[in-house]
Amino acid sequence: MIAHKDLVPLGRVGDSPQETFVLNLGPQHPAAHGVLRVLLTMDGEWIQRAEPIIGYIHRMHEKMGENRTWAKFLPNTSRIDYLSAMHYTHAFVGAVERAAKIEVPLRAEYARVITSELNRISSHMVWWGALLLDLGGFTPILYAFDDREKILDLLEALCGARLTYCYYRFGGLYNDVDDAFLKGTRDFVAHLRPRLKMYRDLVTDNIILRKRLTGIGPISADLCRRYGATGPVIRGAGVAYDVRRAEPYSVYPKLDFKIPTYSEADSMARYLVRMDEMEESLHIIEQALDQIPTGPFLGKVPRVLKLPVGDTCYAVEAARGRFMVRIVSDGKEIPYRVKLRTPSFSNLSLYEEASKGMILPDALAMMGSLDLVIPDIDR
Amino acid sequence: MSFLQIEPVRILLYLVGICAFVGANAAYLVLAERKGAGRIQRRPGPNEAGFGGILQPVADGIKLLAKQVMVPPGTDALLFRAAPLMVMAPPLMCLAMIPFSDSIVARHLNVGLLFVFSFGSINVMALMLGGWASRNKFAIISSARVVSQNVAYEIPMLLVVITLLMVTGTMDLNEIIHQQGGGIWHWNLFKVWVNPLMPVTFVIFFICMLAETNRAPFDMAEAESELVAGAFTEYGGMGFGVFFMAEYANIVVGCSLATVLFLGGWQSPIGVLSGGLWGAGWFLLKLYGLIFTVIWIRWTFPRTQFYSLLNLSWKILIPISLFTLLLTGAMMKLPVVYHQFF
Numbered sequence: 001m002i003a004h005k006d007l008v009p010l011g012r013v014g015d016s017p018q019e020t021f022v023l024n025l026g027p028q029h030p031a032a033h034g035v036l037r038v039l040l041t042m043d044g045e046w047i048q049r050a051e052p053i054i055g056y057i058h059r060m061h062e063k064m065g066e067n068r069t070w071a072k073f074l075p076n077t078s079r080i081d082y083l084s085a086m087h088y089t090h091a092f093v094g095a096v097e098r099a100a101k102i103e104v105p106l107r108a109e110y111a112r113v114i115t116s117e118l119n120r121i122s123s124h125m126v127w128w129g130a131l132l133l134d135l136g137g138f139t140p141i142l143y144a145f146d147d148r149e150k151i152l153d154l155l156e157a158l159c160g161a162r163l164t165y166c167y168y169r170f171g172g173l174y175n176d177v178d179d180a181f182l183k184g185t186r187d188f189v190a191h192l193r194p195r196l197k198m199y200r201d202l203v204t205d206n207i208i209l210r211k212r213l214t215g216i217g218p219i220s221a222d223l224c225r226r227y228g229a230t231g232p233v234i235r236g237a238g239v240a241y242d243v244r245r246a247e248p249y250s251v252y253p254k255l256d257f258k259i260p261t262y263s264e265a266d267s268m269a270r271y272l273v274r275m276d277e278m279e280e281s282l283h284i285i286e287q288a289l290d291q292i293p294t295g296p297f298l299g300k301v302p303r304v305l306k307l308p309v310g311d312t313c314y315a316v317e318a319a320r321g322r323f324m325v326r327i328v329s330d331g332k333e334i335p336y337r338v339k340l341r342t343p344s345f346s347n348l349s350l351y352e353e354a355s356k357g358m359i360l361p362d363a364l365a366m367m368g369s370l371d372l373v374i375p376d377i378d379r
Numbered sequence: 380m381s382f383l384q385i386e387p388v389r390i391l392l393y394l395v396g397i398c399a400f401v402g403a404n405a406a407y408l409v410l411a412e413r414k415g416a417g418r419i420q421r422r423p424g425p426n427e428a429g430f431g432g433i434l435q436p437v438a439d440g441i442k443l444l445a446k447q448v449m450v451p452p453g454t455d456a457l458l459f460r461a462a463p464l465m466v467m468a469p470p471l472m473c474l475a476m477i478p479f480s481d482s483i484v485a486r487h488l489n490v491g492l493l494f495v496f497s498f499g500s501i502n503v504m505a506l507m508l509g510g511w512a513s514r515n516k517f518a519i520i521s522s523a524r525v526v527s528q529n530v531a532y533e534i535p536m537l538l539v540v541i542t543l544l545m546v547t548g549t550m551d552l553n554e555i556i557h558q559q560g561g562g563i564w565h566w567n568l569f570k571v572w573v574n575p576l577m578p579v580t581f582v583i584f585f586i587c588m589l590a591e592t593n594r595a596p597f598d599m600a601e602a603e604s605e606l607v608a609g610a611f612t613e614y615g616g617m618g619f620g621v622f623f624m625a626e627y628a629n630i631v632v633g634c635s636l637a638t639v640l641f642l643g644g645w646q647s648p649i650g651v652l653s654g655g656l657w658g659a660g661w662f663l664l665k666l667y668g669l670i671f672t673v674i675w676i677r678w679t680f681p682r683t684q685f686y687s688l689l690n691l692s693w694k695i696l697i698p699i700s701l702f703t704l705l706l707t708g709a710m711m712k713l714p715v716v717y718h719q720f721f
Contacts, residue, residue: 021516023516023517029607030603030604030607031604031605044523045520045523045685132681133604134604135604135681135682136595136596136598136602136603136604136681136682137679137680137681137682138416138420138678139416139419139420139678139679142420142421142422143420143421146421206680206681208596208680208681208682208683209681211683211684211687212681212682212683212684359685359686360520360605361602361605361682361684361685362684364604364605
């Protein structure tokens with residue numbers, strides 16, 4: 001097979017004019033997953049420069065945070081990255097709890113871990129289907145959505161929402177996890193294990209998929225560090241950085257889980273990291289289901305929440321990487337500043353450098369392996 | 380001489396017949412594809428129009444016909460309009476050569492195979508012109524892809540056909556079928572005593588056919604996640620509809636050719652019952668079996684990369700087909716040489 005480094009345009013004869021053209025990919029393009037626009041300077045099918053242009057779905061979430069109370073901003077957080085809403089609410093709730101020193105009951109913490117990990121699986125399922133769709137395989141996304149549907153049903157029974165959950169509240173949860181949910185989750189874990197094996201056999205080991213992803217779009221650990229890329233992107237570059245381990249939060253320190261890493265740093269490595277993460281999430285869910293104690297699900301929270309003056313950060317491992325909320329309070333009911341550090345933004349920013357010299361289909365395969373959610377970039 | 384055998388009547392009858400066959404196939408293969416995709420993806424597929432979705436092609440047709448045929452400003456209007464015609468005509472011509480049964484063949488020609496291949500190659504030109512005339516960057520990239528893909532795959536396909544011609548000794552399609560009579564082991568696919576690699580040549584032929592008709596996993600021309608709709612990006616309404624129908628018409632031609640060359644055409648697999656309408660039945664059974672495989676492959680595999688597509692042809696398929704050509708020649712001539720000397 002041709003190695004990727006050999007894929008460069010043939011040498012030009014003498015000083016023949018080098019003709020390039022600008023290809024406007026998006027904001028409405030089947031591979032752009034939403035409203036990402038990439039201005040490609042192309043030499044034939046080779047990309048000379050790919051300039052992502054963002055902002056088409058900017059909703060001023062950070063500014064909105066500055067003119068409503070702490071509690072009123074909570075639903076906004078689930079709309080930043082709609083695919084991993086649990087993690088995003090977790091970060092905001094966690095930041096406020098850290099600042100206001102609110103105790104969270106253990107049962108609520110375990111429930112948060114279970115629902116977060118379920119959400120991680122459902123998010124990875126969408127990514128998996130969409131990546132295969134980018135690669136021209138139409139069938140996997142329907143199987144993925146079939147499995148995701150089961151998670152959505154479980155979470156809908158808990159909090160009434162199927163996508164933009166607002167399940168976590170300051171000091172606990174909106175609603176207690178009932179036995180039906182715990183049993184349903186156990187059944188789901190038993191259901192998904194053989195399905196993941198089937199996906200591995202049918203899709204991951206497919207020779208076309210392997211050829212389309214192996215060696216394509218290498219993103220080194222150094223590049224990740226320079227642009228702040230986190231999550232499966234940096235783990236696919238061989239760095240075992242996971243917020244759940246690096247800055248432990250909730251009850252993750254009590255749970256046993258591996259951080260899947262692959263040192264190849266190509267699209268296949270990122271693919272495999274996410275596939276392994278789904279298995280790890282199942283493992284975490286099982287442990288949490290075994291350990292979840294009985295008790296209250298909501299701690300003591302003051303009626304009128306006024307945070308002490310100060311600056312607090314709280315980071316979580318969202319499905320796409322490190323999501324951090326930084327809140328600055330001036331002692332009022334309304335935040336002084338809410339800063340959202342979203343993983344997709346950093347993961348996209350390395351795209352221009354990483355896609356240089358790739359051919360168009362490979363660049364799109366790499367974009368798929370970054371798992372971008374555009375509202376998460378624009379917020 | 381019966382009325383049906385008068386030449387003008389015959390020509391008219393077959394013209395109408397072939398147009399109807401292609402039209403019905405193109406329309407209902409779209410439905411079959413969507414239904415098949417639905418089954419593979421665990422959903423019902425179109426099921427609202429008519430009983431179980433049986434009227435879906437009619438609904439689609441009405442929708443496409445009702446749309447304005449728009450020629451965007453800046454395009455080469457003449458070529459833009461001509462491309463859909465050019466893409467539809469070759470499969471119609473090719474089907475005139477295909478024997479549906481012992482007696483049902485529009486035009487009996489002793490170089491039928493050559494005819495089919497020469498018209499089959501026009502298809503790529505139409506796609507290229509359509510893409511070029513669109514003056515759209517996506518369409519032009521797609522045109523460039525179509526040309527290099529079709530050139531690359533025409534070669535192994537022709538090499539395979541030459542191998543087959545050495546075995547059959549004729550380009551007359553009906554004669555090729557006649558030679559495969561008398562049961563499944565007489566089909567060219569299983570003639571391993573002539574050439575032990577015969578099944579391999581069939582696989583090569585089938586892969587090349589997929590690539591020539593721009594079907595997944597080789598659908599570089601359309602590649603919707605990369606090139607929006609490839610060469611058809613600027614087409615709307617029935618202009619797009621004709622391209623779409625031509626894709627299926629080409630699949631029908633390709634699969635019928637594979638049936639004729641390798642699977643015994645209208646010959647029955649058990650050796651009896653291959654005359655008249657029985658023959659047509661066997662032919663259609665094999666044809667739709669192959670077409671189903673094509674649909675099945677599309678909904679199972681992701682798309683290949685463009686360079687591995689070309690690698691597959693130049694580095695794998697062409698050497699193998701050259702080798703089978705050589706092997707067949709050797710196998711055919713060795714007995715002669717043997718008898719000459721011993």
